[in-house]
Amino acid sequence: MSVPPRRRTFRRDLTGQVVVITGAARGIGAALAAALARRGARIALVGLERDELKRATRDVPGEAAHWYADVTDADALRDVAAGVTARFGKVDVVVANAGVATRGLFSESEDAIWRRVIEVNLVGSAVTCRTFLPSLADSRGYFLQIASLAAVAPSPAMSAYCASKSGVEAFAHCLRPEVRPLGVRVGIAYLSWTDTDMVRGADEDPTLAAMRAKLPWPANRTYPLGPAVERIASGIERRAGHIYAQRWLPALVPVRGFLPGLVAGPLGRRQIRRFGARLAAGGARGLAGDGGRAAESPRP
Numbered sequence: 001m002s003v004p005p006r007r008r009t010f011r012r013d014l015t016g017q018v019v020v021i022t023g024a025a026r027g028i029g030a031a032l033a034a035a036l037a038r039r040g041a042r043i044a045l046v047g048l049e050r051d052e053l054k055r056a057t058r059d060v061p062g063e064a065a066h067w068y069a070d071v072t073d074a075d076a077l078r079d080v081a082a083g084v085t086a087r088f089g090k091v092d093v094v095v096a097n098a099g100v101a102t103r104g105l106f107s108e109s110e111d112a113i114w115r116r117v118i119e120v121n122l123v124g125s126a127v128t129c130r131t132f133l134p135s136l137a138d139s140r141g142y143f144l145q146i147a148s149l150a151a152v153a154p155s156p157a158m159s160a161y162c163a164s165k166s167g168v169e170a171f172a173h174c175l176r177p178e179v180r181p182l183g184v185r186v187g188i189a190y191l192s193w194t195d196t197d198m199v200r201g202a203d204e205d206p207t208l209a210a211m212r213a214k215l216p217w218p219a220n221r222t223y224p225l226g227p228a229v230e231r232i233a234s235g236i237e238r239r240a241g242h243i244y245a246q247r248w249l250p251a252l253v254p255v256r257g258f259l260p261g262l263v264a265g266p267l268g269r270r271q272i273r274r275f276g277a278r279l280a281a282g283g284a285r286g287l288a289g290d291g292g293r294a295a296e297s298p299r300p
Contacts (some may be wrong), residue, residue: 018088019236020080022071022128023098025052027196028146028232030059031225032095035233037062044084044091046071047098070100071124077131091135093236096125096168097146098286100162101198103208105279113153113286114160123232126171130143133179140183142239144232145172149192149219152252153259156268157279166202172288176241190231191245193222205285207278212272258273 019036023029033043035058043064047053047133053066063099065087069076073295084091101119102113129143130140136143151169169188176186193199193212203209213220228245235243252259 006190010239011234012239013040014237017041017092018090018095019095020044020045020046020084020091020132021097022046022124024066025049025056027097027198028191028194028225028229029095029097030056031229032097032232033057033060033064035229036055036212037064039233039237041093042088044080044088046077046080071096071128072119074131076128077127079133081131090139090230091132092141093144094128094132094136094141095144095146095236096128097165098128099146099198101158102285102287103157103161103205104282104285105157105276106159108280108282109160109285116213116287117160118164119125121161122167125168129171129175133182133184136184137179137182142185142187142236143172143179144187144189144190144236144243145169146191147172149190149249149252150257152190153219153263155215155263156272157208157275185239185241187235187240187243189243189245190249191228191233192249193267194217194228194245195222195225205282207275207282211275214271216267218246264281 013037017040019041021029021033021043024033024045026049027118029045033045037043040062042062043060045057045060045064045066046057046069047051047066048068048070051070051143057064057066067080067083069080071077071178081091096263100117102117122135125145132143135141144169147169148161148165150158150162151165154166171188178188186287203212223246231245232243
């Protein structure tokens with residue numbers, strides 16, 4: 001029996017490619033900026049925290065510059081796009097990574113905080129794409145939307161975050177056939193719980209940490225940042241349609257249609273019976289982590 005030839009994986013050399021990353025002051029964004037620079041890319045970091053942006057830019061082992069902007073502010077992002085083009089001459093890849101999270105019961109949530117999650121994660125991704133799409137069309141580039149396991153398995157006490165990540169996944173799927181005639185490819189990256197400021201901030205609440213610990217393995221683990229970022233960087237080299245930051249996530253694809261019924265069904269009801277009263281007693285919560293606190297108020 002003959003062995004079929006091994007399928008070749010196309011990888012684009014990132015040397016000299018200009019990559020824009022939003023939410024780049026810390027966490028996934030900052031680590032991805034450094035990882036792509038090690039592969040030869042030139043990096044434009046965009047974020048809200050001036051000091052952290054400067055630090056992250058200094059940590060990039062190559063050519064990099066940073067811009068301060070709120071991704072929900074279309075005027076500010078247009079200024080960023082103009083600045084990036086003036087600095088680097090083009091844009092090849094845009095990573096819509098900016099994101100925030102809050103956890104707790106919807107009935108106890110503050111309307112402004114709940115809305116801010118939707119605005120940053122979903123609206124901010126659309127504003128980012130709209131702003132940079134002409135440049136990506138010029139370069140026949142790649143738009144990568146950072147999504148989450150939360151898009152596949154929506155969980156109780158995470159209504160804003162899950163709604164926003166389900167939204168960005170759907171947005172990217174809708175966008176893909178629209179921009180393909182322009183030569184632009186679209187990818188979606190999925191991550192489980194990864195060791196970032198956002199996740200550590202959420203775990204500061206003992207009730208939320210206890211709820212997560214009761215999730216089924218392997219969804220109850222926190223995964224190291226480095227391997228997740230390297231998998232995303234490799235996916236960018238391939239201009240992949242889907243990128244999975246943890247190796248076990250692709251196993252959920254065949255059963256994803258059943259997950260909402262399970263996670264928001266028997267498992268979710270059990271979680272609320274066990275932790276609901278403690279969640280309600282915990283009162284209102286802000287956005288998780290230092291990055292979240294920086295994003296709590298819309299920029300003027």
